[in-house]
Amino acid sequence: MAPTQGVKSITTNVGWSVLSKTATFGLKFVTVPILARLLTPEDFGSVAVALTVVQFLAMIGGAGLTSALIVDRDGDLDTVHTVFWSNLAMAVAMALILFFGADVLATMMGAPNSAGLLRIMALLIPLQLTADVAYSLLAREMNFSKDAILSTVSEVTAALVALGLALLGFGVWALVVQLFSSAAIRLFGLYAITRYAPRLVIRPARILPLLRYSSGLMGSEMANFVTFQAPMVVIARILGLADAGAYSAANRFASIPNQVVLSAVMGVLFPAFSLMGDDRKRRSEALMFSTQAMTVVLAPAMFGLWAVAEPAMLVLFGPQWAYAWPVLGLLSLSKAIITPCSTFIPYLKGTGHSRVLFWSAVLRAIATTAAIAGGAYYGSLVDAMIGLCIVNAVTLVGYSWAVFRVDKIPFFWGLLTSSRSMITSFIMAIGVRVFLHTFSAQLTSPYLQVLAGAAVGAVLYAILFLLTEMRLIRKIVDLVRRRRGRPATEPSSA
Template structure:
């Protein structure tokens, strides 16, 4: 049964989804620094490289068929069972391939040390692909509260296992245990919450009916994965495991704010947009509002992190990671640049524009991979991150044009509206960075400078938003009042 979309159901589910991300990534906020102090950059680098290929195969295997279930008008169990068994077969084939060819794959990634880890992590693929079927059922029912509960539970127990084992001296084994504990508990929890029990029913015509959407989506997910993971592979191959570990730890931490908001929004907006597929005006208005709100929230966190990156790196991760503060700052900038694009993927998926989603993702993957490789070869790790920022700036313009043209609006007007909160965040961050540089001699404490930057940045951004985004604030207040008056729809 699919829930009807209105302001109440969407905001309720966004709230649950964001709360779950706050819980899961809040745990990472606390535990990544702990693990960083217990483990070396090389150990983080080995695990990061091994996870890259496993996550890639899980992504291309799960992106299409399970996600296509969300777009189905009715919850046809014959189709659901068919998708489950298709994902199961695909996942087993992928798992066997990794186990047999682990040495060659690890060498290709520039880390022969990751071979054994690849074979272990291959066991995660069936858990991921088969679990996606249960998640899709919850998503189409807009039951994100249940997903939130199990996400937080699984991540909490995974983190407890990782930190406990690291304190006992397990090093890399602690990171491995974290992945498996979280994956197993979430798998069991999703099936319990969805009330789904697989039956041996396979309909090839049902599967074929999903392929038009699923193949385009799978292609875009492959390209997106290349975009997000190619810097890790490039850094490992060109610069070595030490720099790969520095990139991994900085990327994990700088991704937390983004993942809290965007992952929560994307999960809910995809089924919401899919139910607006034939209402173009409503869908366009929802896109603009969601984009403005996500940029308003995400941009100041990302550019603010750049402003305090130097003292924050030492405070959070310890002196041995201090050298990587420019990497943390530039990664935060690269993600801040992309903050207006956070709603584009669920919009294109929900509106059925899988073709636009595919070629946009391919262009971005080529840009990011090419520019990061150039930077790594000629300018080192910091140079690679600077070129990543340039690639994302070009992507912002091109991606926005590709999406906004589907709404027949004015590109320049809509683009300016979407990016305005980001530009305000940039001004705020530059001011905070300038202030911290001026007081460095007078306030030698890194902790105090981090808190000073956060306080000044928060006040400054709040004042500027009140001056520049009054229409948006009034619209949000009106929606809050409307939500209070609207009946709750399960």
């Protein structure tokens, strides 16, 4: 029988995943700006566009089968073997389509000179899809400690290799080798950890129930893919590779907090919510607690980066990227606005509400693509980023309404509870910007501006957090006390 999952179990696994992402955070914090100084915006743009195509074809090839395998905890090894061979067959097919259609696809994406990169990067698809099968075995057992160690090793090694090649003058190939290094280490590591050995067993009857589940997710996953990757394609086609590279570099850095926290949390929450079944009380408690916790962590980081974006761009990326500081600031703002929604996708996915997930994702994808395209066509890259911020504000309200309705949580109470830390973070960021403007004559160095802004922001947010989140603090304290075998100070509420 599958283990019962609650807040305690979720936080244990989230802790391991966040530890893994945090271990790579410091290195990425350094390597992304260094790579940006060594490479050109066109290099970043070319690889980003090519990777978008690869990820899209890999998503189609996987057909959501590994996600279905995580939910299907009673499936035997014959089912796993069948998924492996199905994934491998589709991966090879997608790789061949990409290899022979590279010229056409590169032109469609607005980067005709990237056809050669596409042919080489086609090999990433089999590496990704075959690794996903082994990962699903770890995920459905909630064994994230081993995956955390492997993720740290693969990301750190790949980043160091890329940095070394960039320093040696290999240019765009440094980014390509980084992708292959990370994928290859992850592939072999996962199979070594799980000790899974594929056998030539194909049982089509075993895969049909998985397809019924995965087909409901495919539409929403494709829509989410469009939401996150459409900006790159639209910018490349309308504004060119230089602006696409500026967007890619700024987005890479602005996404680091999300990579550290969200990627870890979403990987754990999806199987955790799927285990809770119809236990609405425990599910609601886990949903609200995880949403509040993620907002408390992510919102101040993203709003803080928005507040110091101008000096941060000079400090991190150098003078050649200084013109793109509004892009970094607006990207950070757009991600800050959406932080309360960080747990909604794994919640809807894990609880089987594929229809709500699908329509929410489709509407968001359409709105995001339209806003980016309109801003880029009639204005500039900055206008496109402003459009993204507006769409994310609307998405926050829409997603919250959909999820709270599914879980029967009062909408206004749920929205206020989940967004409270976002509001206080925004107030903190405004205070930082006012401070930097007031003391601009004294803070002449961008390094001083970043350090002073971070210090002032930390103090302001700490004060606001203590004033507004005492109930959450008590929940966290009670959770820690229960984990140590001590009685809670008071019953925790949802």
